[in-house]
Amino acid sequence: MSLIRGWNSFKRKLEPLMAGSKYDADFLKEFYIPTYIFSGETNISDVPDAPKYPVLVFINSKSGGQLGGDLLVTYRTLLNERQVTDLGEEAPDKVLRRLYISLEKLKQENDKFAAKIYERLRIIVAGGDGTAGWLLGVLCDLKLSHPPPIATVPLGTGNNLPFAFGWGKKNPETDRNSVLSFLDQVMKSKEMKIDNWHLLMRMKIPKGGSYDPVAPLELPHSLHAFSRVSLTDELNMEGYHTFRGGFWNYFSMGKSSFPI
Secondary structure (H helix, E strand, C coil), X not given: CCHHHHHHHHHHHHCCCCCCCCCCHHHXXXXXXXXXXXXXXXXXXXXXXXXXXXXXXXXXXXXXXXXXXXXXXXXXXHCCHHHEXXXXXXXXXXXXXXXXXXXXXXXXXXXXXXXXXXXXXXXEEEECHHHHHHHHHHHHHHCCCCCXXXXXXXXXXXXXXXHHCXXXXXXXXXXXXXXXXXXHHHHHCCCCCCCCEEEEEEEECCCCCCCCCCCCCCCCCCEEEECCCCXXXXXXXXXXXXXXXXXXXXXXXXXXXXXX
């Protein structure tokens, strides 16, 4: 199936859903990423214009009570399901690594459509501050030459990060028109840089313990456990567990540090 036929088929499915909305299916085309981009295996010869604002959507379905699950359903109805990830089912680092490997492969095959997706990609993350920080940390760890900007949907109890950047603080509506309105905001938004802090934390190993740290089962997403630090690292101290991480608005530990 060609890319054009693939979109036209999806468009026919969308048109009844868009009835009565000020947005039409062609509006969603600017966000749509075709399935072949995620597999990197299909060679497309007849390619239309690439979307101007291709998006990946990450939703914490456990956030905001039932709202997270409802929002997940709406986004998957309006976009390619491969574009929308439930963070309760798959971690964002796996999704992003897989996508960027596919994009690099297609770019090497001179796929201009994939190159445009790489250049224009934007990310939407729906969750509390912990979830937003999780995505920011993953992107930082990937060390991309052109990291995608992130739009944050306030969904949970801690929504300081989206509020600070103009996305609001109240939990969103989950109906189609509300999601379309948010996509319109993503389309019109301007990129801003954000400061981030990196930290190193050491915890003394109990006497008789291993020198290789075992991460707690519920280690905050802002921290990563390192087994052995390089011997050339002057900050390394024998007899301590070493944790490294980063944060973007505030650093917290305990129950308040988990994504909500």
